[in-house]
Amino acid sequence: MTTFKDRTDKAVGLSELGTRLSIAEVVETLVDGEIPVRLSAYDGSTTGPADAPYGLEIKSPRGINYLASAPGDLGLARAYVSGDMVAEGVHPGDPYEILKAMQGMKFHRPSALSLVTIARSLGWERLKPIAPPPQETLPRWRRIALEGLRHSKTRDAEAIHHHYDVSNTFYEYVLGPSMTYTCAVYGDPDWTLEQAQENKYRLIFEKLRLKEGDRLLDIGCGWGGMVRYAARRGVRVIGATLSAEQAAWAQQKIADEGLSELAEVRYSDYRDIPEGEFDAVSSIGLTEHIGVHNYPFYFGYIKDKLRDGGLFLNHCITRPDNTRTTKAGDFIDRYVFPDGELIGSGRIISEAQNIGLEVLHEENLREHYALTLHEWCKNLVANWDACVAEVGEGTAKVWGLYMAGCRLGFQRDVVQLHHVLGVKLDANGTWDVPLRPWWTP
Template sequence: MTTFKDRSDVFADLGTKLSIAAVFETLLDGDIPIRFSAYDGSAIGPEDSEFALDVKTPRGINYLATAPGDLGMARAYISGDMTATGVHPGDPYEILRAMDGLKFHRPSALALVTIARSLGWERLRPIAPPPQETLPRWRRIALEGLRHSKTRDAEAIHHHYDVSNTFYEYVLGPSMTYTCAVYEDEQWTLEQAQENKYRLVFDKLRLKEGDRLLDIGCGWGGMVRYAAKRGVKVIGATLSAEQAEWAQQKIAEQGLSELAEVRHSDYRDIPEADFDAVSSIGLTEHIGVHNYPFYFEYIQSKLREGGLLLNHSITRPDNLRSTKAGDFIDRYVFPDGELIGSGRIISEIQNVGLEVVHEENLREHYALTLHEWCKNLVTNWDACVEEVGEGTAKVWGLYMAGCRLGFQRNVVQLHQVLGVKLGSNGESGLPLRPWWNG
């Protein structure tokens, strides 16, 4: 990307009127690496670009002008007011990769005057976003309470997970597993890798027939059923009513009801204790970093002496950045989601008295997983659109393709951390070396 050029010449005359493409250019730091065109016939960017964005309506311009950056772009794209050519909406990875590094900035007061003269002042008045967008953080406080209260957590989970079980079946495949798979080989199928993930968690936790497992944030019960099939007694908890209903039905169909149960419940409301192991696969992202002490203390209280915790979660590559998700992710995908580095997670686990015995980064495995989910979305695109609508299907394609790029570029990582609750004499009862394969 080239350095943003001084555009004082454009704004020197307040009577200047810009084309839509020129307005778009004023919001960018640097040149646009793909073709951009608009309904007024203007265009910028390389004419021979493989990819193009085309703003079709004045509403699309309103979205771009009032929220420069990923949120405005997402609004215009999801609403259908801006189209992308050269990619399938179920997997816009290639155009996102081509645009990687594109930076927006808010225009100066002088630039705003020129933009308003060019587009009309009505284009700078905020309008209703697409219906897939949730409220901004400050409005959620008034309606749903403070972040990570039980009420607000339940609403956040409902927004993301209670879309449609049928839709998730199309995207996730037969395993209905919405967490990072673990690949032995890049040629493995998604189902092989998801089964391998459950095998890895099961083995790390040293589970055996007759043991008791608590799986918090259990989703559609993949880990619950995997462990129950091997004779483990399992309680799973999820805040999604649709997930719990689907999981309970599968447990019954597979004859596992005597060993397995998935409850529609906040994990904080599980009364049982003295578990041999606790698995938390993809839940820490929803907890809130300031709640980590309570979260891991709760887990510690649920374990017997010698019991094991496996925490599997998305992380940042360092422990310094803001923990809040970006605007698009927060408003369309994971409301109130927060991430921090694995070092912070390890410290919090240690601070409640658990001993960390192993951790590993599966970052590249998640990029492979997301690629497979996008392929499923593309393959089942028409059925997905019929099930949830085109706008929601586009949200998922944009989100998953963007996350794939993020994992490839080391913007985010995926860590598994294994901890043990020591006995009163400080003994763990564990083998001296890792006891699992892979």
């Protein structure tokens, strides 16, 4: 098996002989181990198995510039999103199969000697960083200067705007009629996405023991799916979202369904909701955005908003352990969720307990998210032309890449999805809930 060291030694040897590397050979020097897919380049060179069902084609000098200046997922994403590298054998709305084939592929930054060989072969201009595709946001250090400290209200608002204010029409194509951008809960793998999303809201509603006349606060409410589900059952609901487009869409939907007397979605930071004494608080997909160091405030806020005996449900993506970095990878941070942070469910439970909330139940819905993402990718493929017309091909490709990659991540236990259910006890520690789970799984 050819190793990265073998390729580096080869590159150094060729450099000493004054020989130039082909583009395929340059890529080989950046990859540790075998390249598992076909790779071809605009200079006619190829590498990888010729009979592989999937391939990558580098179509322009800018593509190799992206790969050489940022080896790894960020460089690959830049080349792919810009159209300077294409994936063969898969649809751009669902590149899952080629990502699965490439899952063990590891990049390394070249040594100084290899860099000389690469520069001689390609020209030094190919190694200089160039402007990334317009879909990429600024690196973390530049966001501090322009938007303030991480997870300040201003910077959180900008991060949410980057991801959620793409286009309501685009989201309708991808998410389907439920307009629900969080993990569905399947009773069977053959369920439709709409069945599973309705079941998710049903499960949360039951876990929170909501009934007609109760008051619910849904923080990070998105397009108001949980808000409307609860309001249809006689619950008075306030939802909060930092996306102006989400809030406008949700308010119109509430009006269309005749729920305005019971439901409201505010364009607001959840921290600015003044009301209190809620019977329940739901947080479905917000925790990923708030920052791990803000967990004490976050759970303290939930506690303050609940009446004694009130229940909360925290639904969020987590890591499979509590020891790794909380920051997202470069592709996710620059293209998808700026400033997003993840940690294990143990940290989430500990922080809730430390603030004085009692945790009653938790469960991992990891496999359900893989199923959900598969359905979103199917929707993107089915509506590809309309999605490209709505947001542009580059943005549509970002979404296909992101959702297919996340599907693989949930399948491989790189990430998980946890429900944490808890209660705010009164001063006497009274536990006013049934002895055993009261909801249908």
